[in-house]
Amino acid sequence: MFNTWGSTTSNDVGIEVRPAQPTVTWPTASVLTLGESLNDVTLQGGSASIGEESVNGVFVFASTQTPPAGTAEYAIYFIPDEDQYFQTVLGYVEVTVNETNTPPTISSIPHQYVALGSGSVGPLSFEVGDAETPVDNLHVSATSTNADLLPDANLVLGGSGANRSITLTPLSGVIGSAEITLTVRDSSGATSATVFMLTVTPVRDDATETYLMIDISAGPDAEFYPVTETDQPVTAVNSEAFKTDRIILRRIPAGTFTIGSPSDELGRADNEDQRQVTLTQDYYIGVFQVTQGQWQQVMGNNPSAYTGSTRPVEQATWNDVRGGIWDGPSGGVADTQSFIGRLAARTGMDFDLPTEAQWEYAARAETTTALNNGENLTDAIDCPVLSQLGRYQANREGSQHAPVGSYQANAWGLYDMHGNVWEWCRDWYQENLGTDPVSDPVGPTSGTWRVLRGGDWSGNARYSRSASRINHAPDDAQFVDGFRLASSGSVLNTAPTITSIADQFSVADGSTIGPIAFTIGDAETPAGDLTVTGSSSNTTLVPNGNITLGGSDAERTVTITPASGETGTATITLTVEDAGGLTASSSFIVTVGGENTPPTISSIADQTTPSGTP
Numbered sequence: 001m002f003n004t005w006g007s008t009t010s011n012d013v014g015i016e017v018r019p020a021q022p023t024v025t026w027p028t029a030s031v032l033t034l035g036e037s038l039n040d041v042t043l044q045g046g047s048a049s050i051g052e053e054s055v056n057g058v059f060v061f062a063s064t065q066t067p068p069a070g071t072a073e074y075a076i077y078f079i080p081d082e083d084q085y086f087q088t089v090l091g092y093v094e095v096t097v098n099e100t101n102t103p104p105t106i107s108s109i110p111h112q113y114v115a116l117g118s119g120s121v122g123p124l125s126f127e128v129g130d131a132e133t134p135v136d137n138l139h140v141s142a143t144s145t146n147a148d149l150l151p152d153a154n155l156v157l158g159g160s161g162a163n164r165s166i167t168l169t170p171l172s173g174v175i176g177s178a179e180i181t182l183t184v185r186d187s188s189g190a191t192s193a194t195v196f197m198l199t200v201t202p203v204r205d206d207a208t209e210t211y212l213m214i215d216i217s218a219g220p221d222a223e224f225y226p227v228t229e230t231d232q233p234v235t236a237v238n239s240e241a242f243k244t245d246r247i248i249l250r251r252i253p254a255g256t257f258t259i260g261s262p263s264d265e266l267g268r269a270d271n272e273d274q275r276q277v278t279l280t281q282d283y284y285i286g287v288f289q290v291t292q293g294q295w296q297q298v299m300g301n302n303p304s305a306y307t308g309s310t311r312p313v314e315q316a317t318w319n320d321v322r323g324g325i326w327d328g329p330s331g332g333v334a335d336t337q338s339f340i341g342r343l344a345a346r347t348g349m350d351f352d353l354p355t356e357a358q359w360e361y362a363a364r365a366e367t368t369t370a371l372n373n374g375e376n377l378t379d380a381i382d383c384p385v386l387s388q389l390g391r392y393q394a395n396r397e398g399s400q401h402a403p404v405g406s407y408q409a410n411a412w413g414l415y416d417m418h419g420n421v422w423e424w425c426r427d428w429y430q431e432n433l434g435t436d437p438v439s440d441p442v443g444p445t446s447g448t449w450r451v452l453r454g455g456d457w458s459g460n461a462r463y464s465r466s467a468s469r470i471n472h473a474p475d476d477a478q479f480v481d482g483f484r485l486a487s488s489g490s491v492l493n494t495a496p497t498i499t500s501i502a503d504q505f506s507v508a509d510g511s512t513i514g515p516i517a518f519t520i521g522d523a524e525t526p527a528g529d530l531t532v533t534g535s536s537s538n539t540t541l542v543p544n545g546n547i548t549l550g551g552s553d554a555e556r557t558v559t560i561t562p563a564s565g566e567t568g569t570a571t572i573t574l575t576v577e578d579a580g581g582l583t584a585s586s587s588f589i590v591t592v593g594g595e596n597t598p599p600t601i602s603s604i605a606d607q608t609t610p611s612g613t614p
Contacts, residue, residue, distance in 0.1 A: 103190040104130040104138055106182060110494060111197040111224055112168070112523040113348020116175050121198060123158055123165035123527060123554040125497045125519035126182065133186035135162045141185070142166055146178035150198060155180065158554070163499045163519045165554055168198055175200045177226040197224045199348055201489075210251040211237065212284050212487065214347060217245035220300035225346045237287055237413065238405045243310040244293035247343075249284035249487055250413055252362050259360050260433070260467050265370055267380040267462025271469060276437040277357045285354055285362045286484035288404040288415050289313075289423065290339075298342050305479040306400040312421045312482040314401070318450045318474035321424055321483050322353055340485070348494070353426040354486035356469070357441050359453045363417040363466045365410040370465040372410040372417055383461040390419030391457040392464050401457040418464040421482035422452040422472075429471035449473060456480035495582040496522035496530055498574060501558070503589040510564040513590065515550055515557035518574065525578040527554040533577075534558060538570035542590055547572065562592045 107127040114121055128138050142155040154169040166182065176199070183193040215226045230248075242248040260274035292302050293309035295316065303315040316339070323335020334341040334352065343351045354362070363372055370376045375385045382394040389410075391402040405415045427443025429451045443451070449471035455464030458480055462468065472481060499519045506513050520530050534547035546561040558574060573587045 101186070101188040101190050102131045103192045104128060104133065104184045104186045106140075106184045106192050106194050108194050109166075109180075109182070109196040109497070110523075111199070111348065113199045113201060113494065114170075114523060115201055115490075116173070118200075118524070120167055120169045121523050122167035122521050123519070124167070124521040124523070125159070125163065125165050125499050125554065126194070127162050127499050128164055128184045129162055130184075130186045132188070136160065137187055139185045140164055141183050143181050143183075144178045145180075146176060149174045149176045149200060150178040150180070159519055163517065165519055165521060170198065170200050175228055177224060199224065199226060201227050201347075201349055211287070212249045212251075212349075212489065213242070214247040214249075214343065215245070216247060216294060216297040219297055222346060224348075225343065227347045227349055238409070238415070240310060243288060243291050243404055245297065247290070247294055247485060248287045249485060250287050251282055251284050251489070252358070252412065254279050254282050255361070255366075257361050257364060257366070258368065259357060261370070261465065265465070265467070266377045267370070267460075267465055267468075269462075269468065271431050271433075272467045273433050273435055275433065275435045277361070277441060278437070278439040279357065279361055280440055281488065283354075283358060284485075284487040284489050285358065285414065286486070287413060289421060289482050289484045291404055295339065298339055303477065308403060310403040310405075312401055312404055312416070314421050314479050314482050315477040316482065317477045318424050318472075320477075322426075343485075350488045350490045352486055352488075353424055353483060355442055356425045356427045356451045356453065358486055359423065359425050360466060362412065362414060363410065363454065365412040365414070367411070367466070370467070372466055373408070377461055377465065380462040381460045386418060386461045386464055390416050390455070390464060392419040392455060393458055393460055396457050399458075417454055417466070419455045419459075420457055421454075422456045422470065422478075422480055423454045424481065424483040425451040425453055427451045429469075452481060494523050496520060496525065496576045496578045496584050498532075498576045498584050498586045500586050501572075501574070501588040503591070504560065505591045505593070506562060507593055510562075512559055512561045514548075514559035516559070517551070517555065517557050518586065519554050520556055520576045521554055522576075522578045524580065528552065529579060531577045532556055533575050535573050535575075536570045537573075538568060541566045541568045541592060542570040542572065549574075560590055562590065567592050 105128065109124050109126055112121050112124070128140060129135060130138055140157055142152070142157060144150040144152055144155060148171070150168060150170050154171070156167045156169070158165040158167065166180075168180065170178075178198050179195060180198060181193055181195050183191050185191045211230045213228050213230050215228070216222075218225065237248055256276060256278040258274050259277045261268045261272040262274065265272075289312040291310050292304050292307060292313045295304075295313040296302050296309070302313070303320070304311070304313050305315055319335075319338070321338060322340050323338035334344060336342070336345055340351050340353065343349075365372050367374050371386060371389060373385070373389060377383045378385060386392060387395040388408050390407050401420050402416075404420070407416065407418075409415045410417055427450070428445070428447030429449040430444050430447070433441075450473070452470050452472055453468070455468055463470075472478065497520065501516055501518055504513045504516070520532065521527055522530055532549055534544070534549060536542040536544055536547060540563065542560055542562050546563070548559040548561070550557040550559065558572070560572060562570075569589055569591045571587055571589055573585055575583050575585045577583045
């Protein structure tokens, strides 16, 4: 401080300089799912985010709030910590919350297999649903991939609400497969779809040369293998396509023959008793032994010791071929993971191993001699005549089996019935078959060994005769054992369908529940011929006699009448059965409570407030 005379004096004074008010760079708007909590959501943008507390001057804000349902825009307000100068900044982030539409749902339909000339298939039932759109407003459409078999116009949709149906009408006289896609669309345009196959298989006729062809070119992961009928001449059948990507079987006419060998046949064994056998039905049998290429296409592996795509598969056990499930030769079902089980599941047809009688009848092709060209052996070990018909010890090349179809076919166009590899049959082995006439024999109902026929590439001529038979354990894998397919040509029966029913609630006043609608269907049995039964798990609450079934054809109803005065729960099971004895069930719970009483609400005292006061 200066005085008038220029003298000075001093004193300390504190001066505080404060920074400008802090600023915040706000995050850009972010999108959250409707109803989603923000606890675990981080919104990034500029120098601010939502997640944790403030750190080193970077504004980090947390929210524990949840946007209200249906909110279009939701503002999150936050205040950063005061700085040392008590400056604060108020800001907010707008979070746009868009409602997410969930797609509708549609249940699956099993693949369908029908014989040519069977008419319409269905109605086949399925269910639709949606979280936002009422089921009556859901739109269902159907398309087919094969207009020559099943045009879109022949896909007829039915039903209403959640329970829908589809009826398929393949064109007359056409066989093959079509992929059907059912699509359900909700009011917002979201869709879901389910896909299933329709396969129309041929039926046997009186043609002298009728073949079944299985197209396995889609490989081991395919859901279906188309089956078609062809009248190819025998010379065209012996092509590589029928040894790798396709399997071809020849129709064998029903007939009577003498199984076994006469006592004076050269090379005969003691287990070859002769008897008259009648096969009352036509059947199909493989033109070739199943090859390694075909096994690979179905199973995705190759167990063989001597490899080659057109050589017969070997070291495949009976259990590998057919599976360990067996309740006797008649009525047994192949394991679904076996070769035959997979073929049956993917074609819908009755494929199997031939019975011992079917095998010898087909091998002989109406001959009565040791070999199927009308000749007998001239030597039990090395027979030049046999060398024309199949691979055996005397004509083997490279000490292994030959590609299938390398030798002369029999009169029915079947190759390698003599030699190459032994062929598994369905039957349990029995040493002596007896001499009494028999029709359609299937062998004993139990045993230790399985039958093999035909001889192999390493054996003497005597083992390759039409009557020769040996046995191996069903789990025995040998490099001389293979097989060929057989089929009745019939379509496998598939189980019926039945839609679900929601759980039901009632009071114990004797009132009935229903009628409740449901839909049934079947590929083979007309809906009107399906049988529906109902049962109760609690017959005190709901006696079985109080389950009343109604409706007709595909559209059925059930009415439940609980016993008067009883309370509790009962599981009601509805079972539909088709003409083939297969069933499907649907269950729901009936809950009966005590007498219904009105709800309660407490009182609120009268309130007085000055005018203008909120």
